[in-house]
Every structure is written in structure tokens, then in C-alpha cells.
Amino acid sequence: MPPRTEQSTSARELATLVGAVEDVPGPRYAGLARRIQELVTTGALPTGSRLPAERELAAALGTSRVTVASAYRQLREAGFAVTRHGSGTVTELPSTGPAWGAPSTDPHVLDLAHAALEAAPQLTGAYEQALARLPACTDGHGYAPSGLPELRAAIADRFTTRGLPTDPDQVVVTAGTGDATAVVVETLLQPGDRVLVEHPTYPGAIGMVEAAGGRCIPAPVDPDDPDALARTAQLVTRQSSPRLAFLMPDFSNPTGTRLSAAGRRRVSATLWQHGVLAVVDEVTAELHLDDGPLPPFAAGLPDAATVTVGGLSKAVWGGLRIGWLRTDAALAAQLGATLGRRQLSVGILDQLAATALVRQLDEVLDQRRRALRERRELLLAELARELPDWVPTRPAGGLSLWCRLPPGVGSAALTAAAAPLGLLLAEGRAFGTGHAFDDHLRLPFTLPPDRLRTAVGLLAQAAAAVRRRPASSRLPARPATVV
Incomplete structure (x- = not known):
């Protein structure tokens, strides 16, 4: 097994990745912490990276050492960094994330949380x-x-x-x-x-x-x-x-x-x-x-x-x-x-x-591909009609779209709003480490066409409900469990 080692990130390298923290809303130390957290959750700054000394990063950013120390403290409190003896401050990822539950067995629930087709003939x-x-x-x-x-x-x-x-x-x-x-x-x-x-x-x-x-x-x-x-x-x-x-x-x-x-x-x-x-x-x-x-x-x-x-x-x-x-x-x-x-x-x-x-898998796959092409195009068309400000991918294969959500609509809030409507969703954060991807939602195109149309209609209702809520209440304090 390769040895476990930390890789150092120089103050100049990190300052380049961070950019202008004064453009981030809130106190400068909080903006710096959020930018480093984003770098870790997206993988741009690998976990296990040794962060530069506070004084060196402060000089590279043109800010005070207190600002950097406060940012490092906030990262540690949020679980995105840890202090190791002899290594300084090292990036980590929180070990807990949103729950991702089992598929529903209720025939009245529309399941867009799991990418699963009905049985092949x-x-x-x-x-x-x-x-x-x-x-x-x-x-x-x-x-x-x-x-x-x-x-x-x-x-x-x-x-x-x-x-x-x-x-x-x-x-x-x-x-x-x-x-x-x-x-x-x-x-x-x-x-x-x-x-x-x-x-x-x-x-x-x-x-x-x-x-x-x-x-x-x-x-x-x-x-x-x-x-x-x-x-x-x-x-x-x-x-x-x-x-x-x-x-x-x-x-x-x-x-x-x-x-x-x-x-x-x-x-x-x-x-x-x-x-x-x-x-x-x-x-x-x-x-x-x-x-x-x-x-x-x-x-x-x-x-x-x-x-x-x-x-x-x-x-x-x-x-x-x-x-x-x-x-x-x-x-x-x-x-x-x-x-x-x-x-x-x-x-x-x-x-x-x-x-x-x-x-006989070739025969099975030929039929599956025809059905999935039809359902992919239907889902894309329904999203364009019902939710035109969403930005879905158009994958060349597989079973689902990956949608970027518009500002003000998060996948955790959507998941919570859709559940009472009988629509099961998997919030975007379930697909990432740390707490990334609340601004995305996975949408399988595996349901039969009529159920897929109904599901998009319910999704539009959930999105409208989220937009009507005060901004402070859109993201649950604890990720919603998919059940």
C-alpha cells in the first residue's frame, strides 16, 4: 500500500486558487473559509493537502494573519480541516453527508430518486x-x-x-x-x-x-x-x-x-x-x-x-x-x-x-436502448416546458440527466418539498463528498412516459413551493432522509 503522505500547497498556489476573497459576501475570514471549502469539495484542492502557514498565506493574499487564522479555525469547526502534529493544518472532508434511502414500494409514489427500469420482457x-x-x-x-x-x-x-x-x-x-x-x-x-x-x-x-x-x-x-x-x-x-x-x-x-x-x-x-x-x-x-x-x-x-x-x-x-x-x-x-x-x-x-x-443480452439491450432514447427526449422536452430555467445535461447513454438548478432553488429543499406530493427525489449532495452539489439534481429517465410526465409536473410544483419560501428556510438544517 502506498504510504499516507500530506502534500504541501504553497501560499502562492493557494492564493491563486482562492482569488479575490473580498468579492465573497460576509466577513473576509468567512469568505476565505468558504472559498477553501469549495476548493476541497470540488477536488481542486485535494484532501490531505497541507495548507500554508498563516503568516505566509496572509502575505500572499494581502490580508492579516488574524483573517487567515480565523478562516482556518472555521474550516476545522466545519470538518474541512484538521491540525496534525508535525503537519500543521491539513484539508479533510466531513465524514457525514445526506442520507440516501431505499426505493419506495408504495405504488402511488413516483420514484425519481433511483434510476431503475421496469422488468425486461x-x-x-x-x-x-x-x-x-x-x-x-x-x-x-x-x-x-x-x-x-x-x-x-x-x-x-x-x-x-x-x-x-x-x-x-x-x-x-x-x-x-x-x-x-x-x-x-x-x-x-x-x-x-x-x-x-x-x-x-x-x-x-x-x-x-x-x-x-x-x-x-x-x-x-x-x-x-x-x-x-x-x-x-x-x-x-x-x-x-x-x-x-x-x-x-x-x-x-x-x-x-x-x-x-x-x-x-x-x-x-x-x-x-x-x-x-x-x-x-x-x-x-x-x-x-x-x-x-x-x-x-x-x-x-x-x-x-x-x-x-x-x-x-x-x-x-x-x-x-x-x-x-x-x-x-x-x-x-x-x-x-x-x-x-x-x-x-x-x-x-x-x-x-x-x-x-x-x-440473449443483445436482444434485451436493443429494446432497452430504444425505450431509453424515447424517455430521455421526453424528459428533456418536459423540463424545457415546465422548468425552462433548469439546465440539464443530454447524456449519450446511461439512465439519468444531471440538472443544474437555478439560483434560489436547492436540491435539499426540493427533496423535502416533493415528498408530500408523492414524488421521491435524491438531493444532489448525496452524490458528493462533503456538502457539494446542492445546486444540482439527478433526474432518471427510467419511468414509463406517462409517469415521467406526471413526475415533472410534480417537480414543477415543488420548485414553485421552494421559491415561495423565505430564503433562510430553503436549506434544511439537517439533510432530508429519502424514504
């Missing part, structure tokens, strides 16, 4: 095939550590067809994509280890890292500049020495950003050179809506450089809890042993159904 037929094959399996004990051989072979064949030659012993079957990621974190992450994460990113990844005692190191993702990650990953990796990197190179959740072929080669080379294991989430990799497929992130790398995780929850149905991970055979065996200690085996009937579905 092929699901029922796959289970009928599985039931027909089940008697051949019932004479044994019913356990399949690391997965049924035929399912592992089908998954390996799928990787090979996509340009990543794979043998079945490189595959471990898990209870969903999140389970695959959890197995990696449980096996390889130690308390205090750092993990590079895209910023914003999937809330589940942040939660897993923090639950294991790890620290998320944000690397900014820019929907308007898909390869920005390729440039920032090198800086963040060099300054923070992460143990792992959690990436979604294809239609990153929530921004929908997709790394180009050149961008993914650059990121993968950077991580490999610095000894950082890439954990690559491909759950939406084949949900490309405008352009064709790109090579898998792991293509061209040693197998041990990457753990690729995927599953059927987004392409087929969230209720089918089948996922997988793919890496070199030795690491796959180690990860499989962790899975075996925890749950011994994934359900056989589900694995039999998944085998049939993986074999």
Missing part, C-alpha cells in the same frame, strides 16, 4: 427456462461458491466478445453490482486508506468506503469536458496516494459523462503507474444511446490492474440480484473467498435465469 421466459433446468441441480447441496460454471462461462464470453479476453476462473458471481463492489472494499481496503472517486459519483460507493474507514478523495468530473478526469486523476493520484480508484468510465452516475478511448487509456495508465487498483463499474456500459461501444476500461492492461464490476440490475431488472466481478484469476479467487465467508452462494434459480439472460 425477457425476464419471465428466462425464469421459465431456469425452472425447467432446476431439477438437474436439486440432487446436490445447492451451493455454487463464486457462481455456477455455466453463468461464469457466459459472463466470460461476454467480456471476450467486447474485446477483453476472459476465462471463467477470472469471474466471480455476486448478489448485484453493489455487492461486487462491497466484496472488493471488504477484501482490500483498510481503515485510513484513500480511494479516488469521481466527483460527483454514485452514493453507494461513497458509503461503502466510509463504512470501511476509508477516505474518499474527489476527482472532479465535468459533463462539458468528458476527459477532464484524465487530467485531474494524475494530480489527485500523485498528491493523495490512493489505494483504490472507483470509476464509471461509461455514463458516469450521475453526470452521464463518458471517457473517450484516449481518456480511458490515459487514466488507466496513470493509475497503473502509481500502483492504484481501478475498480471499474460497468453497470451502464452497454446502455449507449447515441454512439456505439468503446473498448472496456481494462482492455490493454494487465488483468491484475483492474477489477471490473457489472450486473443485470440496470439492463434487465433491479429485482434480479445478479452481479459479477472480473479480474485476474488469483485476485478473483481471493475475492471469491471473501464472498464465500459472507454468503457462501448466490441463489441457484437466479443464476440459472441470469445465464439465459446473459446469452
